[in-house]
Amino acid sequence: MMKVKGFLGNGIASGIKKSGRKDLGIIFSEKPADAAAVFTKNVVKGAPVILGMERIKTGLCQALIVNSGVANTHTGKDGLKRAIQTTKYLSGELKINEDLIIPSSTGIIGGKLPVKKIKKAIPRLVSGMSENRLTEVAEAIMTTDKFPKYSYRNIMIDNKKGTIAAMAKGAGMICPDMATMLCFILTDININRGSMRKALRNSVNLTFNRTIVDGDMSTNDSVFLLSNGYLGNSAISGNSKEYRKFEETLTDLNLELAESMARDGEGATKVVKIVIKGAKSEKQASIVAHTVGTSLLVKTAFFGEDPNWGRLIAAAGRSGVKFDPEKLEMFFDRIKVVKNGMQCKNEADYKHIFKKPEFTVTIDLKLGNASSYVLTSDLTFDYVKLNAHYRT
Amino acid sequence: MMKVKGFLGNGIASGIKKSGRKDLGIIFSEKPADAAAVFTKNVVKGAPVILGMERIKTGLCQALIVNSGVANTHTGKDGLKRAIQTTKYLSGELKINEDLIIPSSTGIIGGKLPVKKIKKAIPRLVSGMSENRLTEVAEAIMTTDKFPKYSYRNIMIDNKKGTIAAMAKGAGMICPDMATMLCFILTDININRGSMRKALRNSVNLTFNRTIVDGDMSTNDSVFLLSNGYLGNSAISGNSKEYRKFEETLTDLNLELAESMARDGEGATKVVKIVIKGAKSEKQASIVAHTVGTSLLVKTAFFGEDPNWGRLIAAAGRSGVKFDPEKLEMFFDRIKVVKNGMQCKNEADYKHIFKKPEFTVTIDLKLGNASSYVLTSDLTFDYVKLNAHYRT
Numbered sequence: 001m002m003k004v005k006g007f008l009g010n011g012i013a014s015g016i017k018k019s020g021r022k023d024l025g026i027i028f029s030e031k032p033a034d035a036a037a038v039f040t041k042n043v044v045k046g047a048p049v050i051l052g053m054e055r056i057k058t059g060l061c062q063a064l065i066v067n068s069g070v071a072n073t074h075t076g077k078d079g080l081k082r083a084i085q086t087t088k089y090l091s092g093e094l095k096i097n098e099d100l101i102i103p104s105s106t107g108i109i110g111g112k113l114p115v116k117k118i119k120k121a122i123p124r125l126v127s128g129m130s131e132n133r134l135t136e137v138a139e140a141i142m143t144t145d146k147f148p149k150y151s152y153r154n155i156m157i158d159n160k161k162g163t164i165a166a167m168a169k170g171a172g173m174i175c176p177d178m179a180t181m182l183c184f185i186l187t188d189i190n191i192n193r194g195s196m197r198k199a200l201r202n203s204v205n206l207t208f209n210r211t212i213v214d215g216d217m218s219t220n221d222s223v224f225l226l227s228n229g230y231l232g233n234s235a236i237s238g239n240s241k242e243y244r245k246f247e248e249t250l251t252d253l254n255l256e257l258a259e260s261m262a263r264d265g266e267g268a269t270k271v272v273k274i275v276i277k278g279a280k281s282e283k284q285a286s287i288v289a290h291t292v293g294t295s296l297l298v299k300t301a302f303f304g305e306d307p308n309w310g311r312l313i314a315a316a317g318r319s320g321v322k323f324d325p326e327k328l329e330m331f332f333d334r335i336k337v338v339k340n341g342m343q344c345k346n347e348a349d350y351k352h353i354f355k356k357p358e359f360t361v362t363i364d365l366k367l368g369n370a371s372s373y374v375l376t377s378d379l380t381f382d383y384v385k386l387n388a389h390y391r392t
Numbered sequence: 393m394m395k396v397k398g399f400l401g402n403g404i405a406s407g408i409k410k411s412g413r414k415d416l417g418i419i420f421s422e423k424p425a426d427a428a429a430v431f432t433k434n435v436v437k438g439a440p441v442i443l444g445m446e447r448i449k450t451g452l453c454q455a456l457i458v459n460s461g462v463a464n465t466h467t468g469k470d471g472l473k474r475a476i477q478t479t480k481y482l483s484g485e486l487k488i489n490e491d492l493i494i495p496s497s498t499g500i501i502g503g504k505l506p507v508k509k510i511k512k513a514i515p516r517l518v519s520g521m522s523e524n525r526l527t528e529v530a531e532a533i534m535t536t537d538k539f540p541k542y543s544y545r546n547i548m549i550d551n552k553k554g555t556i557a558a559m560a561k562g563a564g565m566i567c568p569d570m571a572t573m574l575c576f577i578l579t580d581i582n583i584n585r586g587s588m589r590k591a592l593r594n595s596v597n598l599t600f601n602r603t604i605v606d607g608d609m610s611t612n613d614s615v616f617l618l619s620n621g622y623l624g625n626s627a628i629s630g631n632s633k634e635y636r637k638f639e640e641t642l643t644d645l646n647l648e649l650a651e652s653m654a655r656d657g658e659g660a661t662k663v664v665k666i667v668i669k670g671a672k673s674e675k676q677a678s679i680v681a682h683t684v685g686t687s688l689l690v691k692t693a694f695f696g697e698d699p700n701w702g703r704l705i706a707a708a709g710r711s712g713v714k715f716d717p718e719k720l721e722m723f724f725d726r727i728k729v730v731k732n733g734m735q736c737k738n739e740a741d742y743k744h745i746f747k748k749p750e751f752t753v754t755i756d757l758k759l760g761n762a763s764s765y766v767l768t769s770d771l772t773f774d775y776v777k778l779n780a781h782y783r784t
Contacts, residue, residue: 341468388692
């Protein structure tokens with residue numbers, strides 16, 4: 001059972017989704033928690049993101065309310081009003097200040113948030129809150145996800161066993177800079193706010209921002225980190241050993257969730273790690289990795305289990321980064337297949353790798369020592385099917 | 393019948409394609425023609441492109457030899473040798489200097505160019521050349537194309553009827569900066585070389601570089617313009633009325649071919665023009681148009697005939713261009729569907745537009761007066777099918 005001291009959760013069906021599935025979730029901290037967040041960089045932001053960006057400024061949050069089914073985006077002033085209204089109703093039920101409540105929404109863009117349904121469901125949502133029901137939040141935020149995504153890590157801090165737990169959703173529109181994905185991370189470990197923000201930012205850059213399904217970026221992406229300090233450790237700060245342990249553990253947890261998003265990428269049958277090494281800078285490596293990881297020709301080749309290294313090189317070549325194609329090397333897992341820009345191994349000796357559900361493509365640009373990577377998935381019939389008919 | 397004075401063509405099956413279809417074409421000018429070309433910007437370039445870039449420097453070309461089936465890319469020094477060998481064989485047959493011959497190749501990346509087959513086929517290729525067989529060149533260069541692409545325009549220059557004719561191929565990997573596409577443009581109109589280059593560059597920017605199928609850019613893209621001056625007009629130069637007429641006609645011709653490539657985009661069922669207006673600069677408009685036109689979520693919505701304006705705005709929002717989503721307007725053909733960032737029309741009143749095989753989406757960013765556009769197609773099951781199994 002996934003639990004974090006002092007945090008309660010619940011997820012119920014409130015009727016927003018026509019299917020009758022769970023669509024409303026809550027996370028509640030017994031006392032106001034220190035809070036940090038990372039939001040979408042899309043210039044178009046959903047109403048809950050606009051409100052959340054404002055409220056997170058206090059550095060405190062006691063409750064997160066999240067619905068799936070309707071994204072509450074492109075809804076103008078009315079959408080913002082509805083987001084605020086939701087938190088007002090919840091603040092009345094919880095008897096806490098509404099500024100301590102942040103809403104999130106995910107689902108169809110453009111529809112109105114059904115506040116009456118949410119108002120009606122709030123008493124049931126709150127009365128059912130339990131430390132045993134955090135995983136139900138993960139169920140309530142699913143849209144095209146095929147499975148709920150949550151996980152946790154325990155770490156020893158001051159000889160006490162602390163917990164970091166996370167609930168996430170995301171299957172489509174996932175790309176660097178975080179696309180329709182939500183992630184709520186809770187910890188009982190005491191950590192000062194500056195360190196929280198830094199750890200969150202660094203871990204998001206190394207995980208969610210490197211996960212590509214289709215290169216789109218949603219209007220509602222948000223990652224929250226809440227700490228209630230219930231562990232009673234002395235607050236983590238600076239670049240201490242404890243801070244590094246915290247950041248590493250958080251990154252490891254987020255990587256697990258990012259990988260499960262790539263695995264659940266709409267219609268995906270494979271998760272492929274694209275590693276670019278031998279670049280002059282990490283940024284340069286990252287540009288090439290992103291160009292290769294979003295190439296439709298590359299992604300369909302993965303689906304077809306076709307070890308077409310030429311498409312991979314052609315995608316790298318249009319990234320805008322100058323390299324000498326005649327020096328380039330490529331590896332499928334650990335097998336070198338391209339040397340000096342040409343095939344150096346029989347296809348029979350590496351074809352099997354493309355049949356695996358997970359593998360790594362490494363391209364060495366031979367320009368320098370920097371590297372980066374992205375996680376991507378294959379482009380399949382089911383991706384097209386899901387997205388051509390999502391609304392109907 | 394498409395003819396241009398002084399130019400001969402032919403297209404035959406030489407056995408490069410296993411299917412037995414035409415795979416080898418030639419264009420021959422009775423005298424060395426003035427020549428200009430635009431090549432791929434991919435840093436990875438096929439052997440024929442490397443050779444073509446070198447030979448075009450003389451500004452003269454008398455014969456183009458082109459094969460489909462094998463791209464002769466990622467083939468290193470051996471590939472370059474094979475490209476040169478092909479032109480050597482042809483120069484012997486035609487009895488012209490080999491430097492006046494430029495080869496092109498399109499097809500599978502990485503395979504070796506079968507020079508023996510080509511050598512064997514050259515006598516037949518040359519002996520069959522005729523002014524009536526330019527369209528057979530268009531057939532010989534098809535790869536995943538469903539139909540051959542060629543067209544021509546007549547214009548009056550010095551009271552004489554001149555011709556500009558073009559043969560092209562391209563269906564997949566088509567994107568701005570020209571992806572696997574070849575285009576051979578022939579004219580009998582006398583025009584000086586500087587003006588030829590300028591007219592070609594301008595027309596390519598307005599046409600092929602605005603056509604998106606999947607955002608990939610090939611290693612072998614080339615557009616050639618050959619002028620033999622057989623019309624006998626005084627050479628077009630500067631910014632004269634004749635120059636403007638020439639450039640406009642060339643652009644119009646290239647637009648027709650670019651549109652037919654988008655229509656033939658791998659698996660495409662629709663061609664959609666994405667117009668971005670109200671930008672601060674043409675470049676800004678072009679960035680947004682490209683981001684929207686390559687978005688998988690947008691392209692699958694086109695396939696699903698789902699008028700999901702929210703996906704269009706979300707794609708614009710991640711382009712990196714700052715705009716105020718609450719001022720944005722959107723039109724489907726001439727119907728305004730979004731005003732001040734919100735839906736302003738019932739879906740029933742615009743749903744029919746997405747059922748058309750061709751339509752226009754216009755987004756007004758309300759930032760300034762500049763505009764740009766791209767042509768894109770929908771992302772379909774057949775796109776995935778074709779590209780997952782192209783090699784097998």
